[in-house]
Amino acid sequence: MIIELTSELEGALIDLPLPPWELDVPSLAKSTRERYRAELTAVPRFAETTTALRRALTGEGGGYAVLRLGRLAKALGGADDERFLRLATAFAAEVAVPFSPFPRWPLWKDIGVKIDKDPGKSSGIGYNAFHMDLVNGTLPPDYTTLLCVRRDPLGGGPSILSDGHAAVSRLSEDCSALLAETAYHYGTFFDLHGVGEEYARFPVLDGPNGFVRFTAKMLERSQLGQAHADAARQLAEELVRGQISFMLEPGDYLIVNQRRFLHGRKALQGGQETVPAADRRLLLQLFLRAPADAGPAV
Structure with missing residues (x-):
């Protein structure tokens, strides 16, 4: 779902002096979250916008949203401007608690292009x-979010999303049964916090947690039994079959509910x-x- 900000809301946010955030490692401090909410409560149209955002992420048929913050970013000097990042963080904090699992990154992590x-x-x-x-963490993030600072100047790199549960529903019972077995593994687990312990072998269909615990990279980089690899490959094909694609523009803020979408x-x-x-995506x-008291992000 695409969520546009009204000009009234944009105008009010431009002049809103949010303070720098503080961390209670690995999470955004509760005092910062409370301060941001107090500052934003009286801003016209903010409550309606965040209500729409939460509905897009957790309502029936939802699971992702793109907040169009480009005009706001431009007015504040760019999507990597400190004032703008405070506002983006405040929007995120209305969904759930921002945190960084990587000690070397205090909150936001750069994803640039390295050839x-x-x-x-x-x-x-x-x-x-x-x-x-x-x-492969026992407690993966409930949401992953991506804020576009620069798009690919050559025009490539659109984002892709797919409803994991919808893809699974199109598989056979035998295939789903294989995906529910604790037979999959991928990647390393080092110097992380806030995401539980290493889940060395895990089921793709993670039962009551609601995750479709999947990465297509494990098809090439993990040694899986033939039957389990075939089941994962069928899921990968269904994810591609159901995918949506769009280009993120500067200031676009993509939020993905990981219990629903990959x-x-x-x-x-x-x-x-x-x-x-310096000019790459x-x-x-x-x-x-x-x-914990909010229930699962489903």
């Missing part, structure tokens, strides 16, 4: 297949080596944890 990286990685230039973030990115346009590093990533 010498594995093309399939988030910072690579190739196709980034469907996945959920922190797939995400990825199509390849960037060829010729990235001709683009100066740049996203900022932030993770969100639903409060």
Whole structure:
């Protein structure tokens, strides 16, 4: 769902002096969340906008939203401007608790473009297949979010999303039964906090937690038994069959409910080596944890 801000709301936010955030590692401090909410409560149309945002993320048939903050970002000097990031953080805090699982990144993590990286990685230039973030943590983020600072100047790299549960519903019972077995594994687990323990082997269909615990990368980079690999491959095909695709513009803020949707990115346009590093595509990533008393983000 695309959520536009009214000109009235944009005008009020431009003049709103939110203070710098504080962290209660790994999360945004409760005092900061309370201060931001207090400042924003009286802003015209803010409550209606955040209500629509939460409905898009957790309501029937929902699971993702794109907040169109481009005009606001431009007015404040860009999507990486400190004042703008405070506002984006305040919107995120209305959904769940912002946190960073990476000690080296205090809250927002840069995802730039590195032409010498594995093309399939988030910072690579190739196709980034469907996945959920922190797939091998026992407590993966409830939401993953991406804020566009710069789009690919050559015109590539649209985001892709797919409803994981809808894809599973199109599989056979035998296939689903294999995906529910604790037979899958992917990646390393090092220097992380706020995402539980390492889930060395996990089921793709994570029962009561509601996650479709999947990354297409495990098809090539993990040793799986033939039957389990075939089941995962069928799921990957259904995710592609049901995918939606769109281009994030500067200031667009994508929020994905990881209990419902998986995400990825199509390849960037060829010729990235001709683009100066400072001009290449740049996203900022932030993770969100639903409060324990809020129930699952489903």
